[in-house]
Amino acid sequence: MARIRDRNEDFKDAVRHAAVSAGYDESKLASIMASFIIHKPKQSSPFTRAALKTLENIGALEQFMMKHRKDYMDMHRTTEQERDSIEQEVAEFVKACKEQIDILKTSINNEDTNAKGWLGIRADGNNVDTIAHKHGVVLILSEKLHAVTSEFDKLRAIRFQDAINKRIPRRKQKRVTNSSSTGASNVLDQPELKESDETQLERPRLQHQVELTNLLDSVQQTETKMVEMSALNHLMSTHVLQQAQQIEHLYDQAVEATKNVELGNKELSQAIQRNSSSRTFLVLFLFVLTFSILFLDWYS
Amino acid sequence: MTLNLRQKQTECIIRMLNLNQPVNSTGTANEEVYKILIYDKFCQNILSPLIHVKDLRKHGVTLYFLIDKDRKPVHDVPAVYFVQPCQPNIHRIITDASRGLYDSLHLNFSSSIPRPLLEDLASGTLGSDSINRIAKVHDQYLEFVTLEDSLFSLAQKSTYVQLNDPSAGDKEIEEIVEKIVSGLFCVLATLAVVPVIRCPRGGPAEMVASALDQKLRDHLLAKNNLFSEGGNFMSSFQRPILCLFDRNFELAVGIQHDFRYCPLVHDVLGLKLNRLAVQGEKGGMRSYELDSSDPFWLTNGSLAFPEVAEAIETQLNKYKKDVDEVNRRTGGADGQPEFEGTDLIGNTKHLMNAVNSLPELTERKQVIDKHTNIATVLLGEIKERSLDSYANKENDMMIKGGIDRSELMSVLKGKGSKMDKLRFAIIYLISSETINPQEAELVESALKESEVDTCAFQYVKKIKSLNVQLASANSASRSNIVDWAEKLYGQSLSAVTAGVKNLLSGGRQLALTRTVEALMEGKPNPEIDNYLVLDPRAPKSSSGAGGLKGPFKEAIVFMVGGGNYVEYGGLQELAQRQQPVKHIVYGTTEILTGPEFVDQLTLLGQKMGLGVSSANPPAPAQ
Numbered sequence: 078m079a080r081i082r083d084r085n086e087d088f089k090d091a092v093r094h095a096a097v098s099a100g101y102d103e104s105k106l107a108s109i110m111a112s113f114i115i116h117k118p119k120q121s122s123p124f125t126r127a128a129l130k131t132l133e134n135i136g137a138l139e140q141f142m143m144k145h146r147k148d149y150m151d152m153h154r155t156t157e158q159e160r161d162s163i164e165q166e167v168a169e170f171v172k173a174c175k176e177q178i179d180i181l182k183t184s185i186n187n188e189d190t191n192a193k194g195w196l197g198i199r200a201d202g203n204n205v206d207t208i209a210h211k212h213g214v215v216l217i218l219s220e221k222l223h224a225v226t227s228e229f230d231k232l233r234a235i236r237f238q239d240a241i242n243k244r245i246p247r248r249k250q251k252r253v254t255n256s257s258s259t260g261a262s263n264v265l266d267q268p269e270l271k272e273s274d275e276t277q278l279e280r281p282r283l284q285h286q287v288e289l290t291n292l293l294d295s296v297q298q299t300e301t302k303m304v305e306m307s308a309l310n311h312l313m314s315t316h317v318l319q320q321a322q323q324i325e326h327l328y329d330q331a332v333e334a335t336k337n338v339e340l341g342n343k344e345l346s347q348a349i350q351r352n353s354s355s356r357t358f359l360v361l362f363l364f365v366l367t368f369s370i371l372f373l374d375w376y377s
Numbered sequence: 378m379t380l381n382l383r384q385k386q387t388e389c390i391i392r393m394l395n396l397n398q399p400v401n402s403t404g405t406a407n408e409e410v411y412k413i414l415i416y417d418k419f420c421q422n423i424l425s426p427l428i429h430v431k432d433l434r435k436h437g438v439t440l441y442f443l444i445d446k447d448r449k450p451v452h453d454v455p456a457v458y459f460v461q462p463c464q465p466n467i468h469r470i471i472t473d474a475s476r477g478l479y480d481s482l483h484l485n486f487s488s489s490i491p492r493p494l495l496e497d498l499a500s501g502t503l504g505s506d507s508i509n510r511i512a513k514v515h516d517q518y519l520e521f522v523t524l525e526d527s528l529f530s531l532a533q534k535s536t537y538v539q540l541n542d543p544s545a546g547d548k549e550i551e552e553i554v555e556k557i558v559s560g561l562f563c564v565l566a567t568l569a570v571v572p573v574i575r576c577p578r579g580g581p582a583e584m585v586a587s588a589l590d591q592k593l594r595d596h597l598l599a600k601n602n603l604f605s606e607g608g609n610f611m612s613s614f615q616r617p618i619l620c621l622f623d624r625n626f627e628l629a630v631g632i633q634h635d636f637r638y639c640p641l642v643h644d645v646l647g648l649k650l651n652r653l654a655v656q657g658e659k660g661g662m663r664s665y666e667l668d669s670s671d672p673f674w675l676t677n678g679s680l681a682f683p684e685v686a687e688a689i690e691t692q693l694n695k696y697k698k699d700v701d702e703v704n705r706r707t708g709g710a711d712g713q714p715e716f717e718g719t720d721l722i723g724n725t726k727h728l729m730n731a732v733n734s735l736p737e738l739t740e741r742k743q744v745i746d747k748h749t750n751i752a753t754v755l756l757g758e759i760k761e762r763s764l765d766s767y768a769n770k771e772n773d774m775m776i777k778g779g780i781d782r783s784e785l786m787s788v789l790k791g792k793g794s795k796m797d798k799l800r801f802a803i804i805y806l807i808s809s810e811t812i813n814p815q816e817a818e819l820v821e822s823a824l825k826e827s828e829v830d831t832c833a834f835q836y837v838k839k840i841k842s843l844n845v846q847l848a849s850a851n852s853a854s855r856s857n858i859v860d861w862a863e864k865l866y867g868q869s870l871s872a873v874t875a876g877v878k879n880l881l882s883g884g885r886q887l888a889l890t891r892t893v894e895a896l897m898e899g900k901p902n903p904e905i906d907n908y909l910v911l912d913p914r915a916p917k918s919s920s921g922a923g924g925l926k927g928p929f930k931e932a933i934v935f936m937v938g939g940g941n942y943v944e945y946g947g948l949q950e951l952a953q954r955q956q957p958v959k960h961i962v963y964g965t966t967e968i969l970t971g972p973e974f975v976d977q978l979t980l981l982g983q984k985m986g987l988g989v990s991s992a993n994p995p996a997p998a999q
Contacts, residue, residue, distance in 0.1 A: 082516040084490065091492075091499035092508060099503065112509045121453045125411070132410065204449040206440065213439025214411050220434065234729075308729065332440070339447060 089113055124184065128214050131177045135218070138170045139225050149232055160236065171226055178218050182324065185211045205338050209331035216328045237308045380617065380931050380962050383523045383669075385567050387427050390519070393485050394436040394457060397515055413451060413479065414441040417460045420487055422532060423522050424459070426651045426668060444469050448478060455481045455512065461520070462490035467498050475505030481512040487520040488559055518566040520559070521964070524651055525669055528945050529964040531560035536966040537624050537938035538977045540581045543985055554581070557937060557966060558588045562596075564933075564964065565619075571597070572933060574911040575896055576621035581937050586621050586911055593913035617931035620896055624938030627888045628837070629775060629807045631939060631974040632800050636768040638685045639678040640942045642667070642751065644970045645758050655754045665747050673744050679946045682759070686752055692745050700738060703731045763792040767801060774808040782816065789823040796972045799829050803837050803975070812841060832982030833975050839985065889934070890947045897929045897959065933962045939974055940965030 089110070096106050121129075145163050189208060394414070414433065416424060421443070433441065442448055444460055456479035460466045474482060495514075502508050523529045539545060539553050565571065574590055576582040624631060635641065642648050646655055648667060657663040667674050677688050706727040759765060770788060774780045785805060789798055802820050806812065817838060824831050895902045934948060945963045952961040969977075 082489065082518070084495070084514040084516055087492070087495055088499060088511070088514045091496045092503060095496060095500035095503050099500070109503070109508055125453050129410070206449040207451045210411075210413065210439045210451050210454065213434070217411070217434050217437065217439065335440075335449075 085113075124181070124211060124214075127177070127181055127184075128218065131174060131181070131218055132221070134170075134174055134177065135221050135225060138167070138174065141170070142167065142225065142229055146232065150235070164233070167229055171222065174222050178215060178222065181211075181215050181218070182327075185215070205331075205335045209328070209335050212324075212328040212331040216324050219324050237304070240304055380568055380570075380933070380960050381526050382529055382564070382568065382962055383427065383526045386519060386521075386523050389517060389567060390424065390427060391436060393459065393515075393517060394433070394438060396455065396457065396483055397485075397513065410437045411439050411454055412437055413454055413456045414438045415444050415448075415456055415458045415460070416441070417444045417466055419461050419520075419532065420459045422650060423487065423519060426522065426524055448473075450476070450478045453480050455479065455483060458482060458484045459517070460484075460486060462486040462488060462494055464494065464497075467494055467501070471498065471501035471505065474502050474507040474510045477507065477510070480510070482510055483512050484514045485517045486515070487517055488563055489516045489518070490514075518563040520563045521567075522650070524968070527949070527960065527962040529564060529962070530940075530968050531557065531964070531966045533557065533560065533966045535977060535980075537974070538980050538984075540938060541625075541981055550584075554584050554588050557585050558592055560966075561585070561589055561619075561935060561964075562592055565593070568933075570617055571914055572617045572619040573929075574619045574621065574913070575905075575908050576911075577623070577626065577908055580623045580625065582621040582623040582626075583909060585937055586909060590911040590913050597913060616929075617933055618896060618929040619933045619935065620893055621935050621937065622889065622892075624936060624940075625840075629804055630887060630889070630943055631941060631969060632803050632807075632971055633771050633775075633943070634764055634768040634797070634800065634971065635943045636681050636765060637679055637943075637946065638682055639674075639946060641682060641755055641759075641764075643942050643968075644972075645755060645764070646751070647970065653751070655751060657750060658753070663750065665751065671744060671747075673748055679950070682752075682755070682765075685748075686756075689745065689748050689752060692741075693749075696738070696741055696745060703734065703738070707731050761792070762794055762797055764797070767793060767797055771801065771804045774804060777808075779809050780805060782819075785816075785820065786823060789820065789827070795827060795829045796975060798824060798827055799831075799833060800971055800975060802834055803978075806834070806837050806841060812838065830979060832980075833978035834982075836978050836982035836985060887944065887947045889936075889944055890951045893932060893934055893948065893961065894951055897932050899928050929959075930957075931960045931962075933964065936963075936965040938965075939967055939969040939977070941969055941971075941974075 092109065093106065096109060101109075149160055149163055185208060394412070396412070430441075438457075439454075440451070444458070444466060456473075458470060460470075470482065470484065473479070498511075502511060520531070521529050522532050533556055536553060536557065540550065571593060574586050576586040635644070642653065646653055651668040652664060652666055654662050654664045669675055673688070673692065677685050680688065766788070770780070770784070788801055793801075802824055805820065806817070821831055821834065824834065892905060895905050896908070936944065940963065948961045948963050952959050
């Protein structure tokens with residue numbers, strides 16, 4: 078990659094040169110030079126600190142996912158239960174992060190409404206640009222969270238695909254064996270119809286058999302329905318997490334607001350101008366009217 | 378090493394957005410993760426084809442402002458400034474620092490900031506006691522606009538006018554050459570290569586070449602130069618060649634009507650920084666983006682317009698088929714789905730596939746809609762101005778070297794805007810070997826009848842009569858047959874088949890393409906033998922080493938005075954045609970449409986005093 082030219086040294090030289098020519102004494106010069114090397118510790122606002130913490134949490138979530146990814150994916154390493162527990166942990170983590178993001182969002186709105194105060198004058202720390210910046214920070218956080226969760230959803234989708242695939246051949250197998258067994262029992266029926274004793278025993282047995290097969294069928298249908306529902310659920314959950322779009326909307330509006338403030342100022346000054354000019358016109362008009370009435374009166 | 382200029386520039390910008398620190402992948406939240414980006418107008422043009430707003434957010438930029446806007450303080454965030462090093466910007470930075478708008482300022486200048494301005498900055502911030510706010514100062518060397526992977530522009534307006542202005546003094550010319558050289562230096566620094574420079578003798582190209590050579594030499598002697606250290610044993614195989622040309626080398630290309638999709642969109646609809654604004658079907662103005670993320674544009678940009686219409690048709694049919702299939706599978710449209718009975722699992726699977734493929738389908742539909750809209754608008758313009766006949770006739774003129782008088786008159790009196798007729802007349806001038814004064818008179822009177830401003834026409838006539846190298850373009854194109862015969866006797870079969878393919882394809886090969894091909898091959902060729910060779914790495918007194926003329930795998934072609942997409946397309950075609958595939962990067966001082974270039978010619982004509990119909994004594998040529 079191309080290298081860039083670091084001009085800090087040149088800048089320091091220029092500063093020293095300028096300081097000397099402006100007549101700064103030795104101690105001041107030294108302190109200025111020192112400030113280049115030692116930076117004052119920055120004080121960050123509570124908002125920024127909270128945002129950084131949330132970012133750390135999302136980073137930790139990502140690392141957790143990476144670590145267990147192999148365990149989750151591989152068919153034979155973990156049981157279904159372990160996979161479920163991983164999913165649960167991830168879901169809780171995601172919920173916690175989402176809550177933090179929501180807290181940040183509400184804090185922006187609260188500050189906004191509180192600081193409006195009386196006469197609608199905002200304090201210095203809450204101007205339009207800062208609010209847009211805070212919305213931007215929240216948006217970045219939620220986009221990151223969304224990216225991490227969609228990664229995870231992809232893994233879940235693969236898992237469900239495998240589950241569905243496992244079900245289909247098993248069901249088909251069962252169906253085949255069922256039909257063959259009912260076919261066999263029908264064939265067995267006929268030669269045994271002659272003997273009434275044995276038919277007495279046969280009928281409840283057949284009934285039981287039919288009942289059981291029906292039960293088995295319905296159980297399997299329920300099973301497949303459950304699998305289907307969880308697959309659809311996974312679809313819906315991805316879309317629900319798209320509330321990031323709403324946050325984006327808010328952010329765009331905040332940026333618009335910064336632009337509108339300027340336009341608003343322009344419009345105000347124009348209105349003031351027009352007001353004054355129209356006032357003079359009106360005064361002149363009335364003046365002329367009065368005099369013309371007096372003149373006509375005097376004339377006639 | 379492939380010269381992918383766009384990628385390199387994007388990398389540099391991303392690095393700048395990360396405050397010029399190496400991107401650490403452990404994801405620890407360092408303090409300065411959220412920043413604000415501030416730029417000026419020129420740098421906005423640099424950034425807009427490369428990065429979208431969404432990508433900015435990925436790198437932690439929450440807000441972005443123009444430097445001139447009235448901005449409010451935002452506490453505890455660093456601000457990244459990306460501006461040109463000029464006086465008003467420096468003042469604004471000093472004001473911002475003294476008002477304490479942001480916690481720390483990281484200053485990045487698009488080219489090297491000169492010493493006096495740096496001292497201005499130092500004294501200003503010292504005076505307002507805000508030195509501790511300025512964290513870092515960097516020179517980014519990014520003062521050029523990259524439109525596509527191998528296409529860049531320096532965005533310097535009206536260089537052709539300024540260089541050819543008869544009243545321009547030496548100092549002004551030197552200033553312009555200096556600006557061009559600094560822009561080219563930025564390009565080379567971003568690519569981190571020191572090329573071998575070749576240019577035709579005489580004219581602005583030679584001035585730029587020698588100035589650039591000097592600058593590179595001076596820079597390489599400095600201690601920590603920007604180019605990789607291991608350059609001493611790099612053979613000429615790995616160094617690219619930088620070919621500099623002047624617009625007068627081939628004037629016709631800047632003026633001609635072309636009938637391919639990309640040049641048409643640029644010429645007729647005005648493509649700026651890969652953005653286009655057209656009248657939508659429902660009446661509003663829609664703005665589209667046409668760059669390498671648009672697959673249709675990538676594959677079909679260089680096709681002739683009728684083929685593009687066909688391509689849109691096929692894409693649309695394919696899309697409709699895919700949508701029908703999705704609907705069928707999930708029982709959407711008709712209600713009679715085609716799955717076996719109660720196979721609910723299959724249904725779910727189809728549903729999932731459909732939902733997953735929906736975004737892709739909507740994207741495809743959007744692309745198709747966009748191009749349908751553009752093509753419709755283009756078609757309207759073409760029909761109204763009969764641009765296809767202009768393009769065909771001009772092509773014929775350049776190949777044959779002349780045109781039937783009656784045909785010429787009919788075109789001048791026929792359809793087309795005034796600019797079209799003027800361009801046609803100028804191409805007629807350029808294409809004919811000698812100017813028949815009677816015909817020229819006829820043409821001029823025809824133009825005056827249609828109320829066309831003839832300054833540009835007269836300017837070109839004057840230039841041609843002074844016998845500048847315009848003729849070379851014309852005669853060279855017709856001597857293709859002679860070249861072909863030579864190759865048949867002298868060289869290998871591949872050259873013959875290439876030449877035959879060229880003739881048979883009917884497309885006229887641009888003089889520029891031919892020259893660049895010859896320069897890249899490095900075999901002795903009468904056309905290019907008297908071109909200058911400059912090598913900034915070689916010590917000053919050595920003669921041109923033989924190795925420098927060997928075949929080059931990569932080339933950077935720069936056109937001083939204005940270029941366009943036709944030349945870019947021609948060069949890309951050349952690069953693809955070679956075996957093995959070579960890379961050619963094309964750049965110019967600015968990308969001009971035909972009308973814009975003719976406007977510059979008109980300006981020159983007016984400066985020369987040719988606008989008035991009375992005959993003036995010819996001014997001393999540049």
